[in-house]
Amino acid sequence: MKIGIREIGGGQPAYIIAEMSANHAGDISRAKEIIHAAKEAGADCIKIQTYTPDTLTIDCDNSYFHISDGTWNGENLYQLYQKAYTPWEWQKELFEEAKKAEIDFFSTPFDNTSVDFLEEIGIGFYKIASFELVDIPLIEYVASTGKPMILSTGMATLAEIDEAVEAVKKQGNHNFALLRCASAYPAITDEMNLRTMQNMGDTFGVPYGLSDHSMGSVGAVTAVALGASIIExxxxxxxxxxxxxxxxxxxPMEFKQMVHDIRQAERAIGSVKYGPSEQEKNNLQFRRSIFCVKDIQEGEKLTEENIRIIRPGYGLAPKFYKDVLGQTALEDIQKGTPLAFEMIGK
Known part of the structure; x- marks a missing residue:
């Protein structure tokens, strides 16, 4: 996958997204502060959401529209979205603020009108939220822009993910990634099932990552160790x-620590490399090798009593031990001397 000039996929550093969502708490100054704080904390990108209560649901107070458990227990959907949404009149201004901060900026649209709006302000790529993964018409409309897409897959069956992927591809758009997501707020570690993330990548042949709603950074760092290319x-x-x-x-402090841990994990993963590392080279001397452990006179045979395999590693390699037993010293050899082929003969 490619976002602007940034390559996303195997062998590339994880692309780290800071999701603002409702954390501006209705204050555009705070929203701008979040953008700069995310950049300072090491995020590659800041994400918002583009909807209004009326583009997500209807203003209705019957039981269907009430949340009865979890973080938002007791809330009415319409009223919740009124509290959470990012006013559209802010969004171009926030986009410009992100440019000043030199951090990528994109959004999750929730209907065709929000896509049209984001196209007008010049958004470069899109996110499909987990709850909208089953909205095939919306996915087709977003994919038809030809812009990169990130699709979250919380709650989705394999068949539902396949339908969404096919909807993107049918629009001729192949520049997308899939995110594993536990759509609980907060999510618990026991239900993250990060191996599913790897399986999605193998099944659909696209970059994969994690939209992480769990507390702490264990999930994110583990996901990167399992090959995640995107963390949100x-x-x-x-x-x-x-x-x-x-x-x-x-x-910000927690996010910065998470980014640090992810980058450390990426360094630890490294690449396939056998043999001593640069740091290990000085320790080669402490391997075992064949040493003379008693004074040996010229003409004397080598035995198990006068040579041994010990540390350090300046003598012949241990694999030659049986070959040199019984051979004859060609010179006087002092105790504590590393054995060399030129010292002995048959």
């Missing part, structure tokens, strides 16, 4: 600033 994490300035997403978002 909710980002806030301070969880004490109450909003619908604050309880499961990372603050």
């Amino acid at each position: 994490k909710h980002f806030c300035l301070d969880r004490s600033i109450e909003n619908p997403d604050s309880t499961f978002s990372m603050n």
Whole structure:
């Protein structure tokens, strides 16, 4: 996958997305501050969401539209989205702020009108949220822009993911990635099932990653160790600033530590390389080798009593031990001398 000039996939550093979502808490100044804080914390990208309560649902108060458990227990959908949405009149301004901060910026659209709006302001790529993965008409409309796409797959069956992937491909768009996601807020580690993420990559032949709603960075770092090319994490300035997403978002210090840990994990993963590393080379001397452990006179035979395999590693390699037993010293050899072929003969 390619976003702008950035290659995303095997062998490339993980692309790390800071999801602002509702963490601006209705204040555009705070939204701008989040953009700069995310850049400072090491994010490659800041993401927002483009919807209004009316593009997501209807203003209805019957039981179908009430949340009865979880983080938003007791909320009405319409009222929740009123609290959480990012005003559209902010979004071009936030896009420009991201350019100033030199951080990528993109959004999750939730209907065709939001796609049209984002096209007007020049958004370069798109995200499909897990809950919209079954909205095939929306996916087709986004894919028809020809721009890169990231699709979250929380709750999705393999068949549903396949339908979404085919919807993208039918529009001639092959520049996309899939994210494993546990659509719970917060998600628990026991239900992340990160091996599914690898299987998605193998099944569909595209870059994969993790949209992580769990607390802490264990999930994100583990995902990178399993080959994730993209990590998305909710980002806030301070969880004490109450909003619908604050309880499961990372603050700047936590996010920065996560980025550091991911980059360290990538260095540790490295590449396939046998033989001593640069750091190990000085320790080759402490391997075992064949040494003379008693004084040996010229003409005397080598025996198990006068030569041994010991540390350090300056003598003949241990694999020659049986070959040199019984051979004759061609010179006087002092105890503590590393054995060499030129010292002995048959």
